[in-house]
Amino acid sequence: MDIVQKILDGDIRAVARLMRDIDDEIPSAKEVLKELYPHTGKAYVIGFTGSPGVGKSTLVDRLVDKLRAEGKTVGILAIDPTSPFTGGAILGDRIRMQRHFLDPGVFIRSLATRGHFGGLTRSTHDMIDVLDAMGKDVIIVETVGVGQDEIEIAHTAHTTVLVTVPGMGDEVQAIKAGIMEIGDIFVVNKSDREGSRKTVRELRNLVELGLRRHKTEGPPWEPPIIQTVASKNKGIDELYEAIIKHQKYLFDNKATKLEQVLYDRAKLHFIGILRDQLFNTVIERARERGEDLDLLVSKIVHRDVDPYSLANELVERELVNSKSKEK
């Protein structure tokens, strides 16, 4: 049986290995992805983002209970950071999700950022497609613990849940642009802690300001603010209801809202693929002529050339000129 059929049949080992090949940029994985693509586009994607330690993994774990009770199968992509010095990573999000390890309706994959910025991995969109093709109804993406500007998830998920906790910095943090603008749903987790009501109030002010600022087509969505204590399973029903409500909102406003989500995701995915392919092609051809990346960089370090001219020269020579040579 070929790999594509195995993936469509939900073969765990085939899926796991394909994900590995994608992450390691093995060329044959692209061929499989090409064939899987027509089988994608069915799953609903939920993103969880927020600072490290706010309880994203525990919330995901609880939400999976709800989804499973509704009979939905679930794929989870849990992202943790790669060490910039050694290239290694400790992927520990599974610790909070142990209860689902033996459920055949749940597939969990831990991913390392491998130098990618933006909260996701370079491979996340491909991984979503694989889980989608294997038949998972809902795919949950848990971003790396993020700061203020890692907003790729908003262009990836149907519904983005932004998680915070009481007492995270002063109010000014909440006014800053970037991550606070991307939540479709806000969760104040650990809300049995002091300062919870103040945090909710601040978020509400922020949301109301945001509503006035974003004048887009179609009816507006007012992001709800949900208080949870994930470790005690409190507020999870409310969170689930909010996600369902947002899903309904997207599907009720297909032309203006749902299509926009799908467009944003396809664009981010495509630009990533194109950028990688152009970069790899240019670097590979330079290397064939005996100039590897290290050599190119050292030219810049020694001020033999500026980075702008060098980049321009490489693109001109490797892409533009090579085309006329081939003719």
Added chain:
Amino acid sequence: MGSDRKLRVLIAKPGLDGHDRGARVIARAFRDAGFEVIYTGCHQTPEQIVSTALQEDVDLIGLSILSGAHMYSFPRIMELLKENNAEDITVIGGGIFPTEDIPKLKEIGIKEIFEPGTLLEDIIEWVKTNVKPRGAQTS
């Protein structure tokens, strides 16, 4: 560019003891050696460990155990790997083992046992020598 395979390792603690210092130390050492380490914490059943290893496509499972229950959990893990056609995953153990158990564990397919006092660099060296990331998937 790619074709730069990254070694993926599962560090798991089967059974009931909650002393995970050793497991954490080895997880960090493996990270610093450039491996991707999936760490699942304490109290793992053999079934949970094997399910994780399959979904995460690891090359190596490192089992840390101090409770003395290794003669139950280790054979069960090997059995489950076999059932899932995953005998290609290397399994090693670390912790406290009676000397007479070590040959028995090796007999069931545990590739190496690391006892207290083993240097971290020796373990890493062993892994780099004996565990190679797998090739690409072909039909």
